[in-house]
Amino acid sequence: MNDVSLREKSIVMIGFMGVGKTTIGKAVAKRLYRDFIDIDEEIEKKFNMPTSDIFTLYGEMIFRETEKEIIVQSCKQKLKIISVGGGAFLQEEIRNACLSDCIVFFLDMSWDNWKDRISLLIDSRPVLQGKNIKQIEELFNERQPIYSEHHSRVMTDNLVVDEVADYIVESLKTAWDIYEPNAG
Template sequence: MNIQKKPIVLIGFMGVGKSSVGKILATKLKRKWIDMDQTIEQKFDMNVETIFHTYGEKTFRETERKFISQFLRQSSTVISTGGGSFLQMDVQKKCMEKGFVIFLDITWDSWKKRLPLLKNRPLLQGKSEQDIKELFFSRKSIYSSHHLKIDTDGLNINEIADAIFQKLKEKNKDCPK
């Protein structure tokens, strides 16, 4: 697959580093970086937590779907999706057809260490660790559709971006020399 004419789409569970890695990767690839959560926050002029509380997850997901469809028409981009974007089958299908999807994978034990930093996430509000663990594993299956998987355990955001860059370079795909 020649990805020079396709946007790169980062997927994975919340807190895995899609936004941070996406920003670095876009710079390395000389592409525009688009963060879906930031884009939606700008549209509503409020943070994701407030959007969920005020308008509900359904409105958030509909807005997310519209923006993803719009940004998939732009080839020289890196799109950092929200952790639940791929819950929408039409989003998943469009991303797989029109983009190059990279799954940032993480184990439960590694992710759990990040939990104290993620307590403000709307889907974690009022949930026990067991509830969160169930959510984590239930989401794993939605990320099974991808073109490339990167295991992120033990890597910092720069190392993850470097790993993606190297994999793309090995496959001779859209990497500056």
């Protein structure tokens, strides 16, 4: 992928579940006229069932293996906007593929803001099910170090989806103009 220009590199959204990777990824794709790939949606298409059922019927290990295969393949494509699941960066192979082939945006959020979103997520995120709020907070804190490997970070607290997407597009355009001034 070393021959791919910065402007052509795919953009990857990372961050804890529910921060808005899918929603904001779609909004960024629309603004940049690029195709959007949601890795969870690709996994669900492959198994033809929702993520919760994949966890129940096949187990988390099979989900993680499939997640890795699809992400490594997707990262090889140019000009995509890719949203990965919140647990994807637990795997070193995924981190390496995303960081070497693509531009990685970390969508950050404070626990105080995130905890108000939990009711929107609980039914569709098997990793949250059966945990009390204290255990979810622990998971939130435990996961933060895996997101520290990124190229750019956006603090999304109190921002609506359009504001986050606009910020990401502006910062990309600035970086493209600085590093490839004559390309576009």
